[in-house]
Amino acid sequence: MARYTSVLRALALLLAACLCLCTPLDYKRAACQYPTSDPLEDCPAGTILVGPSTNYTTIQAAVHSLPNDTSPYIILVTSGNYTEQVNVTRLGPVTLLGQTTAPNDRTQNTVHVYWAEVAGPNNNARTSTLTAAPAGAPYGSTDFRVYNMDFINDYAPYSDTPSLALDVSYANASFYYTGFYSYQDTIYVGTLGNAYFYDSEIAGQTDFFYGYGTAWVQSSLVTMRSCGGGITAWKGTNTTFDNKYGVYIHDSAIMKENNSLSIAGECALGRPWNAQMRAIFAHCYLDDSIRPAGYIEWQPTDPRIDYNTTMAEYEDFGPGFNLTGRTEGNVTLLMTEEEYEPYSNVEKVFQYPPSGDFGNVGWIDSEPWSFR
Numbered sequence: 001m002a003r004y005t006s007v008l009r010a011l012a013l014l015l016a017a018c019l020c021l022c023t024p025l026d027y028k029r030a031a032c033q034y035p036t037s038d039p040l041e042d043c044p045a046g047t048i049l050v051g052p053s054t055n056y057t058t059i060q061a062a063v064h065s066l067p068n069d070t071s072p073y074i075i076l077v078t079s080g081n082y083t084e085q086v087n088v089t090r091l092g093p094v095t096l097l098g099q100t101t102a103p104n105d106r107t108q109n110t111v112h113v114y115w116a117e118v119a120g121p122n123n124n125a126r127t128s129t130l131t132a133a134p135a136g137a138p139y140g141s142t143d144f145r146v147y148n149m150d151f152i153n154d155y156a157p158y159s160d161t162p163s164l165a166l167d168v169s170y171a172n173a174s175f176y177y178t179g180f181y182s183y184q185d186t187i188y189v190g191t192l193g194n195a196y197f198y199d200s201e202i203a204g205q206t207d208f209f210y211g212y213g214t215a216w217v218q219s220s221l222v223t224m225r226s227c228g229g230g231i232t233a234w235k236g237t238n239t240t241f242d243n244k245y246g247v248y249i250h251d252s253a254i255m256k257e258n259n260s261l262s263i264a265g266e267c268a269l270g271r272p273w274n275a276q277m278r279a280i281f282a283h284c285y286l287d288d289s290i291r292p293a294g295y296i297e298w299q300p301t302d303p304r305i306d307y308n309t310t311m312a313e314y315e316d317f318g319p320g321f322n323l324t325g326r327t328e329g330n331v332t333l334l335m336t337e338e339e340y341e342p343y344s345n346v347e348k349v350f351q352y353p354p355s356g357d358f359g360n361v362g363w364i365d366s367e368p369w370s371f372r
Contacts, residue, residue, distance in 0.1 A: 030103045030371035032076060033148065039099065043076055051078030059086045059096070059113065066090055077149065079110035086113060086151075087131045088144055088171075093363075098148035104369050106177040106200060109148050116155045119162040128164035128188065129153050132171040139192070139353065140171035143363040150179035159184040159206040159228050168193040168213065170353075172363040175200050182208065183225060189213035189247075191237070192353045196346065196364050203257065207233035209247045210273060216346055217249040224256045224289050230268040230296060236276020236308065241356030244342075244349040246278030246310070254320065255287045264288045268296040269332070270311055272304040280335070280343055282314040292325020294332035305331065314340040 031042035040047055048062045049055075056062040059082060062075045072093035079099045088094055098111035115129040129151040134140035155163040162185040166175075169190035178200045180186050186208035189195045193213030201221040202208065206228030209215060212235040222231060231254065232247050247270075256263055267289040270279045279295075295311035297303035305311075312333040313326070326332045333339075342348055350360040 027074070028371060029097065029147065032074070033097050033100050033103050035079065035099050035101065039076060039078060044074060047074045047076055049076050049078065052080065054078070058082065058084050060084055063088055063090070063094070066092075066094065072143075077111045080112075082111070082113045083115065084113065085115050085129060085131070087133075089134055089140055091139065091141060093143035093145075094141055095145045096147070096149060098146075100148045103148055103371060104177060104199075106148065106150075106179060109150050109177070109179060111149045113149065113151045115153055117153065117163060118155045118160055127153065127155075127162055128167035130165065131167040132173040133167060133169040133190075133193075134171070140169070142172050144171060144173040145176070145363075145365065146174075146178050147176045147368070148178065150181065152179075153182040153186075156183065158226070162188075164188050166195075168195045172360070174198070174364050176365060176368040179203075184208065184228070185210050187211075187215065189215045194350050194360065194363075196350075198365075198368055204231075207231075207271070207273075209249075209270075209279075210234065211247075212237045212245055212273075214245050214349055214351070215247045216349065217247070217252055219250070220252045222249065222252055222254045224254070224261075224263065224267050226261065227263050227267040227289070230270035232270030232277075232279040233273045234270070234277040234279050235273035236278065239356065241351075243351060243356060244278070244358075246280065246343075246349070248343060248349060249279075249281045249284060251283045252281075253285045253287075254281070254290065255285075256289045261289075265291055267291060269294045269313070271296050271298050272309055272311065273298070275304050275306045276308045277304070278310040280310070280312045280314065280340075281316055282340065282344075284313075284316045285318040286316055286320025288319040290320030290322075291329075292322040293329025294322075294326050295329075296331060312339075 027044040070092040102108040117127040132144045151165045153163045165180040165182045172194045174196040181203045183205040186204035189211035195215045197217045203223035205226040210233040314335040352360045
């Protein structure tokens with residue numbers, strides 16, 4: 001039986017490795033993204049162009065044109081505003097590039113994708129402006145990347161039930177110099193979803209990071225448009241292996257949208273969707289909007305906190321870090337170095353499906369600033 005189990009595990013690892021042999025095309029990203037009279041001049045052969053005067057006037061039309069195989073494709077989107085839902089279900093690698101003169105500065109993004117929908121009676125995920133998930137397959141994209149694009153769900157300028165900007169489920173998806181904007185449930189990372197964000201902005205009001213997959217936010221801006229629920233709301237799931245599903249926010253700034261907001265001491269770092277919530281803010285700057293206690297219970301009459309709950313901080317700083325408040329609140333775990341170490345880098349938290357082995361990071365661009 002032990003030998004049989006070992007063989008199955010080896011096969012699972014081999015399958016995962018094969019799925020990740022979908023490395024992006026070798027190209028100079030900055031040159032491809034730079035606006036010129038011939039937009040595809042410095043892009044690799046086969047790059048698909050989206051724009052008002054091209055064969056593909058919507059991003060979704062370009063996505064639909066891709067073959068159902070594992071070959072990598074790049075879609076370059078010309079500057080402008082696009083009103084559509086983008087749904088990527090393809091197994092093979094897909095990269096969306098926003099046209100820009102500043103490929104390492106998200107504040108100068110010129111491609112903006114808008115949608116306006118709220119959950120209502122529908123499934124939450126159906127509201128999302130951008131989705132990376134499977135369509136009738138066991139797994140979605142194993143390597144989906146986006147650079148220099150903004151995704152906005154502008155159903156209402158306040159929380160009004162789920163209105164997602166991003167949904168990632170059964171897929172590996174990474175985002176660089178991107179923006180995601182809504183008010184409630186901005187980012188959803190669902191079953192077996194892996195999402196990585198670098199130098200991006202995520203804005204919301206209520207539970208705007210939520211799910212039960214794995215999300216890593218690196219060197220980014222988390223923007224509070226007001227306070228409601230918590231910044232994070234995660235949910236554990238039952239698996240046949242130990243997992244580190246959760247939301248990890250590292251080396252980032254947590255700040256209110258503008259100084260006119262009167263929310264000092266009102267915003268919670270998170271609250272538990274269920275008692276298996278895992279959320280960690282590490283080395284983050286917190287402005288004065290954060291509650292002295294840090295994290296909070298789900299509701300006073302339904303705390304959803306037990307020995308499985310991890311709502312933690314490690315070496316946060318700024319006016320929003322109140323050591324006395326954290327201690328008296330008795331909800332936030334202030335991690336020691338030893339407690340933090342198992343969650344200290346992406347290799348230790350991203351896992352291969354279905355085995356649960358760690359180190360599933362081949363789909364992450366480890367040097368997005370280099371432009372290749």
